[in-house]
Amino acid sequence: MDLNKLADALIPDEGLLPPEEYEIIFPPREMKKGAEVTRLAPSPTGFIHLGNLYSALADERAAHTTGGVFYLRIEDTDEKRKVEGAVESVIRSLKYFGINFDEGAEIDSPLNVYGPYYQRQRAKIYRSFVKKLIKEGRAYPCFCTEEELEKIRAEQTEKKLVTGYYGAYAKCRGLSEEQIYKNLAEKKPYVIRLKSMGDVNVKHPFHDAIKGEITVTENDQDVVILKSDGIPTYHFAHAIDDHFMRTTLVIRGEEWLSSLPIHIELFSVLGFKPPRYAHTCSLMKVDGETKRKLSKRKDPELSLDYYRKAGYYPEAVIRYLMTLLNSDFEEWTLKFPQADWHDFKFRIEKMGKSGALFDLDKLSDVSKTLISTKSPEDIYDFLKGWTDEFGNEKDRAHFEEREYIIKILNLIMGTGGKKRRKDIERAEQGVRLMDYFFDDSFAPRYEFRFDRETVDAVLERFERLYDPADDNGAWFSKVKSVAAELGFAAEMADFKLRPEAYRGSVADVAEILRIAVTGSANSPDLCTIMSILGKERCVARLRAARMRGKE
Numbered sequence: 301m302d303l304n305k306l307a308d309a310l311i312p313d314e315g316l317l318p319p320e321e322y323e324i325i326f327p328p329r330e331m332k333k334g335a336e337v338t339r340l341a342p343s344p345t346g347f348i349h350l351g352n353l354y355s356a357l358a359d360e361r362a363a364h365t366t367g368g369v370f371y372l373r374i375e376d377t378d379e380k381r382k383v384e385g386a387v388e389s390v391i392r393s394l395k396y397f398g399i400n401f402d403e404g405a406e407i408d409s410p411l412n413v414y415g416p417y418y419q420r421q422r423a424k425i426y427r428s429f430v431k432k433l434i435k436e437g438r439a440y441p442c443f444c445t446e447e448e449l450e451k452i453r454a455e456q457t458e459k460k461l462v463t464g465y466y467g468a469y470a471k472c473r474g475l476s477e478e479q480i481y482k483n484l485a486e487k488k489p490y491v492i493r494l495k496s497m498g499d500v501n502v503k504h505p506f507h508d509a510i511k512g513e514i515t516v517t518e519n520d521q522d523v524v525i526l527k528s529d530g531i532p533t534y535h536f537a538h539a540i541d542d543h544f545m546r547t548t549l550v551i552r553g554e555e556w557l558s559s560l561p562i563h564i565e566l567f568s569v570l571g572f573k574p575p576r577y578a579h580t581c582s583l584m585k586v587d588g589e590t591k592r593k594l595s596k597r598k599d600p601e602l603s604l605d606y607y608r609k610a611g612y613y614p615e616a617v618i619r620y621l622m623t624l625l626n627s628d629f630e631e632w633t634l635k636f637p638q639a640d641w642h643d644f645k646f647r648i649e650k651m652g653k654s655g656a657l658f659d660l661d662k663l664s665d666v667s668k669t670l671i672s673t674k675s676p677e678d679i680y681d682f683l684k685g686w687t688d689e690f691g692n693e694k695d696r697a698h699f700e701e702r703e704y705i706i707k708i709l710n711l712i713m714g715t716g717g718k719k720r721r722k723d724i725e726r727a728e729q730g731v732r733l734m735d736y737f738f739d740d741s742f743a744p745r746y747e748f749r750f751d752r753e754t755v756d757a758v759l760e761r762f763e764r765l766y767d768p769a770d771d772n773g774a775w776f777s778k779v780k781s782v783a784a785e786l787g788f789a790a791e792m793a794d795f796k797l798r799p800e801a802y803r804g805s806v807a808d809v810a811e812i813l814r815i816a817v818t819g820s821a822n823s824p825d826l827c828t829i830m831s832i833l834g835k836e837r838c839v840a841r842l843r844a845a846r847m848r849g850k851e
């Protein structure tokens with residue numbers, strides 16, 4: 301068969317460049333030894349989840365800890381899955397978590413010389429190589445219809461054979477020249493398939509950068525490389541792209557492990573040196589008694605929007621993912637609490653080989669610890685950013701009062717004291733913690749543990765004594781004197797010795813005041829809260845508590 305003629309018939313010239321030209325257009329990158337070129341290669345569906353972030357962080361670290369390059373390639377070969385604005389949304393989401401690309405689709409960079417970075421715009425490159433493979437007898441047209449393929453599949457399933465287009469089932473592999481040209485003349489649609497030379501009985505050792513030494517069976521499937529619309533499949537496009545974009549390390553989900561044999565054969569048939577592969581394990585969660593993969597359908601926490609809406613500190617999400625990526629990261633942060641986490645020596649080889657357990661409680665812990673180390677001014681900015689995007693109207697109005705909020709934050713975060721408090725776990729919960737500082741969001745639950753008469757007496761007496769100019773000591777003396785006056789122990793020690801002699805202790809009196817002023821029995825230092833609230837508000841609240849249920 302005249303393969304050159306066949307190649308011309310199947311892939312008309314359309315000004316394609318000869319394959320060798322691309323080696324010149326996209327020369328190897330000049331980089332120092334050991335520098336990794338990695339990429340994130342999402343399809344533009346707009347949905348980017350925690351698994352993508354996990355992988356992107358590994359890509360970013362692998363590149364940036366070795367002086368390499370991390371780029372964004374859009375795998376848009378499936379037109380149906382395309383969503384408007386998806387690429388910008390990927391970039392924005394990752395940027396929010398502090399992950400930035402050096403190069404690629406929609407990235408403004410002088411490094412963008414390996415593009416285009418959208419696969420649809422690279423059709424000519426792929427076609428040039430498909431043509432080359434046809435000429436070499438390593439690719440052929442297949443005219444099988446969906447129905448025919450379905451029939452083959454049904455037969456294989458019934459015979460309990462591996463399904464697919466291979467061996468005797470690869471019908472079009474043996475088409476005569478005459479038959480091919482007849483089909484073309486009849487304008488039958490066709491795809492181009494790889495003519496596999498592999499043998500499934502042959503196995504090779506393979507080194508995966510994460511999984512270590514694995515065994516890979518040779519491929520014998522004549523996979524589709526070019527679809528009937530002239531657009532390549534993922535398998536083919538990624539081989540061409542990772543070669544010409546000079547990727548050194550492909551980090552991708554372990555669901556791609558089963559396609560590895562195909563990819564190895566494709567690189568070999570194209571005459572390219574394959575990049576190193578690193579297959580990441582899936583993110584798992586504990587669900588009842590079992591562990592299972594995080595699922596798009598069942599687990600809202602898989603979506604990255606979840607973390608933004610809940611207001612986890614973005615760096616906390618990253619730090620937590622770092623502990624999942626490299627288990628010694630946590631130890632390192634304990635050893636160097638002040639260090640910039642970017643200084644940690646990330647290594648792809650240290651990544652877990654099987655399911656990483658994702659635990660929201662742990663993330664909350666990391667988030668509150670990290671928040672507690674920041675300045676109130678930084679946390680003000682962080683919370684304000686959250687209220688601007690996710691807060692309600694009241695929240696936004698409250699956050700206009702910067703000075704007032706910073707005073708509150710100083711208290712809530714315990715910045716004046718010796719020990720920092722870890723009350724703020726994430727923005728959504730942190731903003732709610734401040735509600736009682738504003739009259740329009742103060743929603744007290746007057747759950748007093750004493751009868752009305754006692755409570756009212758405490759409130760009324762304290763109001764009479766209260767002076768906003770009092771310092772902490774003077775303030776507390778007044779609480780004690782109210783206690784003594786009403787039959788409560790003014791000293792805790794006395795109460796402990798003879799509890800039966802009192803109605804309660806000074807702590808109970810303080811609790812009554814606390815509930816009246818903050819609306820709940822739990823709060824930071826009440827005296828400071830009252831000084832932040834100011835006299836007018838405090839008096840109004842002491843009175844409102846006495847009026848409870850009477851309006």
Ligand code: GLU
Pocket residue numbers: 340341342343375534538550551552553
């Ligand atoms: N487009 C593929 C995906 O979204 C990329 C896989 C890869 O990283 O090679 O899953």
